[in-house]
Amino acid sequence: EAEVAQSPRYKITEKSQAVAFWCDPISGHATLYWYRQILGQGPELLVQFQDESVVDDSQLPKDRFSAERLKGVDSTLKIQPAELGDSAMYLCASSPGLAETSSYNEQFFGPGTRLTVL
Amino acid sequence: GQNIDQPTEMTATEGAIVQINCTYQTSGFNGLFWYQQHAGEAPTFLSYNVLDGLEEKGRFSSFLSRSKGYSYLLLKELQMKDSASYLCAAGDSNYQLIWGAGTKLIIKP
Numbered sequence: 001e002a003e004v005a006q007s008p009r010y011k012i013t014e015k016s017q018a019v020a021f022w023c024d025p026i027s028g029h030a031t032l033y034w035y036r037q038i039l040g041q042g043p044e045l046l047v048q049f050q051d052e053s054v055v056d057d058s059q060l061p062k063d064r065f066s067a068e069r070l071k072g073v074d075s076t077l078k079i080q081p082a083e084l085g086d087s088a089m090y091l092c093a094s095s096p097g098l099a100e101t102s103s104y105n106e107q108f109f110g111p112g113t114r115l116t117v118l
Numbered sequence: 119g120q121n122i123d124q125p126t127e128m129t130a131t132e133g134a135i136v137q138i139n140c141t142y143q144t145s146g147f148n149g150l151f152w153y154q155q156h157a158g159e160a161p162t163f164l165s166y167n168v169l170d171g172l173e174e175k176g177r178f179s180s181f182l183s184r185s186k187g188y189s190y191l192l193l194k195e196l197q198m199k200d201s202a203s204y205l206c207a208a209g210d211s212n213y214q215l216i217w218g219a220g221t222k223l224i225i226k227p
Contacts, residue, residue: 031213042122042205042217043161056214091160105148105213109160
């Protein structure tokens, strides 16, 4: 069964260090999402890609966060420098597309990366 | 504005039935999703409603009323493994999901 892959699963870093997360969506899925989820809250969208283009990064703290999906397949999310408040679960999800012909746009999630900033 | 409201926590007994409510307000509407999330894990898809009415899938059912901006997830014959958070999410006009904070469901023997 096709799955979204993410690595690493867990990351512990010190504040002011740089961290990077990787995501490989389900093959053929055009849309890729990066979310941040704090314990007890719902996922917060950081960035949405359609193929290699950014569709929405309005909630991405661009002074320290960056995201890319150069070939429209896998994606990397980077934080530099990390801050204590960045401790959270970082989730990657993919979906078949923007669904111009259908309103059904289920998102499939990877296992997530649990980031702890000390 | 865009908003999703659902209860923070609910408790139910093994073998019983529980209904988790969700109200939503979005700019445009492209369906209502329910996801299950066990502690420390990623959300997994449970159901999708875009038309009014009840969708049944085994022990789980989901209901939607578009005119009322209301949905519920009904879980029957509760099992201990159903202890999890249940996330309500509404699709908006940009095909993004507006997420609720989740309802933590505690199942007691």
